[in-house]
Amino acid sequence: xxxxxxxxxxxxxxxxxxxxxxxxxxxxxxxxxxxxxxxxxxxxxxxxxxxxxxxxxxxxxxxxxxxxxxxxxxxxxxxxxxxxxxxxxxxxxxxxxxxxxxxxxxxxxxxxxxxxxxxxxxxxxxxxxxxxxxxxxxxxxxxxxxxxxxxxxxxxxxxxxxxxxxxxxxxxxxxxxxxxxxxxxxxxxxxxxxxxxxxxxxxxxxxxxxxxxxxxxxxxxxxxxxxxxxxxxxxxxxxxxxxxxxxxxxxxxxxxxxxxxxxxxxxxxxxxxxxxxxxxxxxxxxxxxxxxxx
Amino acid sequence: xxxxxxxxxxxxxxxxxxxxxxxxxxxxxxxxxxxxxxxxxxxxxxxxxxxxxxxxxxxxxxxxxxxxxxxxxxxxxxxxxxxxxxxxxxxxxxxxxxxxxxxxxxxxxxxxxxxxxxxxxxxxxxxxxxxxxxxxxxxxxxxxxxxxxxxxxxxxxxxxxxxxxxxxxxxxxxxxxxxxxxxxxxxxxxxxxxxxxxxxxxxxxxxxxxxxxxxxxxxxxxxxxxxxxxxxxxxxxxxxxxxxxxxxxxxxxxxxxxxxxxxxxxxxxxxxxxxxxxxxxxxxxxxxxxxxxxxxxxxxxxxxxxxxxxxxxxxxxxxxxxxxxxxxxxxxxxxxxxxxxxxxxxxxxxxxxxxxxxxxxx
Numbered sequence: 001x002x003x004x005x006x007x008x009x010x011x012x013x014x015x016x017x018x019x020x021x022x023x024x025x026x027x028x029x030x031x032x033x034x035x036x037x038x039x040x041x042x043x044x045x046x047x048x049x050x051x052x053x054x055x056x057x058x059x060x061x062x063x064x065x066x067x068x069x070x071x072x073x074x075x076x077x078x079x080x081x082x083x084x085x086x087x088x089x090x091x092x093x094x095x096x097x098x099x100x101x102x103x104x105x106x107x108x109x110x111x112x113x114x115x116x117x118x119x120x121x122x123x124x125x126x127x128x129x130x131x132x133x134x135x136x137x138x139x140x141x142x143x144x145x146x147x148x149x150x151x152x153x154x155x156x157x158x159x160x161x162x163x164x165x166x167x168x169x170x171x172x173x174x175x176x177x178x179x180x181x182x183x184x185x186x187x188x189x190x191x192x193x194x195x196x197x198x199x200x201x202x203x204x205x206x207x208x209x210x211x212x213x214x215x216x217x218x219x220x221x222x223x224x225x226x227x228x229x230x231x232x233x234x235x236x237x238x239x240x241x242x243x244x245x246x247x248x249x250x251x252x253x254x255x256x257x258x259x260x261x262x263x264x265x266x267x268x269x270x271x272x273x274x275x276x277x278x279x280x281x282x283x284x285x286x287x288x289x290x291x292x293x294x
Numbered sequence: 295x296x297x298x299x300x301x302x303x304x305x306x307x308x309x310x311x312x313x314x315x316x317x318x319x320x321x322x323x324x325x326x327x328x329x330x331x332x333x334x335x336x337x338x339x340x341x342x343x344x345x346x347x348x349x350x351x352x353x354x355x356x357x358x359x360x361x362x363x364x365x366x367x368x369x370x371x372x373x374x375x376x377x378x379x380x381x382x383x384x385x386x387x388x389x390x391x392x393x394x395x396x397x398x399x400x401x402x403x404x405x406x407x408x409x410x411x412x413x414x415x416x417x418x419x420x421x422x423x424x425x426x427x428x429x430x431x432x433x434x435x436x437x438x439x440x441x442x443x444x445x446x447x448x449x450x451x452x453x454x455x456x457x458x459x460x461x462x463x464x465x466x467x468x469x470x471x472x473x474x475x476x477x478x479x480x481x482x483x484x485x486x487x488x489x490x491x492x493x494x495x496x497x498x499x500x501x502x503x504x505x506x507x508x509x510x511x512x513x514x515x516x517x518x519x520x521x522x523x524x525x526x527x528x529x530x531x532x533x534x535x536x537x538x539x540x541x542x543x544x545x546x547x548x549x550x551x552x553x554x555x556x557x558x559x560x561x562x563x564x565x566x567x568x569x570x571x572x573x574x575x576x577x578x579x580x581x582x583x584x585x586x587x588x589x590x591x592x593x594x595x596x597x598x599x600x601x602x603x604x605x606x607x608x609x610x611x612x613x614x615x616x617x618x619x620x621x622x623x624x625x626x627x628x629x630x631x632x633x634x635x636x637x638x639x640x641x642x643x644x645x646x647x648x649x650x651x652x653x654x655x656x
Binding site: 014158159162182184187188191192193194202204207208211212215216219220221222223235236237240241244245248 | 606611612614615616617620621624625628629633634637638640641642643644645
């Protein structure tokens with residue numbers, strides 16, 4: 001494995017995880033983020049969804065407070081003296097609410113203490129961001145995106161925005177957890193992504209939605225599109241399902257997650273991969289993570 | 295019925311000719327159990343006939359029938375009755391008839407209660423049968439008195455018969471109740487053959503050893519009492535060990551394949567039985583019923599596993615149907631906008647982050 005330091009010099013990768021079910025998608029994204037971070041990377045995760053629980057809950061963080069910090073930090077340029085975030089990153093003890101000590105604070109010029117929600121995960125780190133973090137810079141507000149796209153500025157605020165975000169976060173991977181639907185924001189996140197992960201459950205409505213999402217991904221020239229079959233009921237042969245889904249959507253199936261009562265109850269607001277890293281389910285998630293990284 | 299007659303006659307004759315352990319006070323007369331058993335098992339007629347004619351044939355064979363009787367009375371009827379011991383034949387018939395009558399009302403011999411009930415009828419039958427014969431002796435035998443017939447005939451004969459019947463009838467009924475005689479194959483049973491051989495060996499061994507021991511005693515009779523006791527003890531010990539070893543071997547040979555079969559059934563129930571295990575079981579060939587059952591079970595398990603697999607293959611196909619025209623409509627709705635067209639144009643550019651560090655001033 002290459003060291004995280006070396007990797008940081010490389011092009012950061014953006015993957016968006018698209019699911020139709022809401023909470024299960026967020027739970028899966030949290031597990032995915034942990035699996036990648038464990039390999040020694042710094043992974044950013046953005047939860048764009050409106051549903052509860054949000055990604056913060058999985059990492060036992062206070063969403064609203066941290067989001068304000070991030071927004072200020074990323075878009076308004078507020079930060080402490082050292083500009084490099086990694087230089088003074090605070091560490092949250094993962095998953096342990098009793099030990100949510102903020103190790104370091106970013107000092108705003110106004111004198112207000114700011115906490116940077118970075119969670120150490122194995123050899124890597126997870127940078128957790130929620131609804132307050134927008135993929136579109138503050139300067140370009142919703143509705144302006146169309147105008148910016150149409151006008152084709154010499155200096156592209158959208159592109160610069162993403163670059164700023166990634167540069168500020170210093171991440172190797174950025175995962176975007178999107179909510180169900182095909183709003184402009186979601187389509188935009190797909191357009192940004194190097195990898196589009198579509199999660200589908202064995203259900204006619206989701207098959208149809210998957211077909212549409214995959215097609216959008218193709219039109220936006222996403223280099224890699226992966227499917228993840230979730231909640232496969234017992235009694236199905238995963239090899240058959242793998243083949244069949246791959247054939248139907250003409251898209252690579254990165255993994256199949258069987259339905260399991262244990263996991264459903266265990267993942268309430270915690271990350272299963274963390275509790276049971278050797279469980280077959282966790283191993284499957286890790287395998288999906290590797291395919292996103294490949 | 296004929297079987298009963300022959301059995302009773304044969305056993306009576308045998309025990310009459312070769313008296314076992316005479317002088318102990320109780321004759322060994324296992325034959326008496328035959329009519330009683332036939333009565334319980336096959337009804338009053340079978341019991342009566344096997345008792346009556348079995349006894350008659352046995353007496354004839356043993357030379358107990360003497361006609362004309364000694365002394366003769368001159369009255370033809372009395373002489374015939376007495377010479378052919380008709381009252382005794384009838385009495386023996388009653389011994390079988392009474393259990394037979396009881397069996398008409400109730401013919402189950404599974405529980406201890408059933409067995410005790412049967413024993414009661416056995417004792418009543420014997421008492422009535424012998425009583426009838428002993429009392430009628432007074433009428434046909436001029437030298438017979440009531441007291442004499444009770445003390446010399448009724449009491450000892452009843453005692454002997456009851457003693458024998460009490461030992462044998464429950465065993466016979468116990469096995470009969472669990473025996474499925476209707477199955478035509480039971481005579482060819484491999485398990486029965488094995489058990490018979492094992493039990494015969496177990497029975498023959500101590501007899502042979504003791505016999506040898508006894509003959510030695512006869513010939514070389516100058517051994518001390520202590521030595522004698524030690525030898526006898528050793529003989530008994532050796533016999534016991536052989537019998538136990540034999541029983542253990544037979545027991546294991548029956549229980550092991552049964553345990554394996556039970557385990558297989560448990561696994562099958564849990565859905566963990568593999569096809570290789572099934573084919574292993576199918577190959578079992580011990581030549582008895584358990585082996586046959588194992589083979590059958592293995593074959594059945596294989597069939598079931600195969601059927602389950604093919605069923606699973608059918609069920610496990612997902613049904614994925616995509617409405618392509620609907621999909622095209624939905625895609626067009628999204629891609630048809632100016633926003634999307636612009637985004638599409640820019641998408642590749644947005645992803646280009648290779649020279650990020652140098653491009654973006656911090």
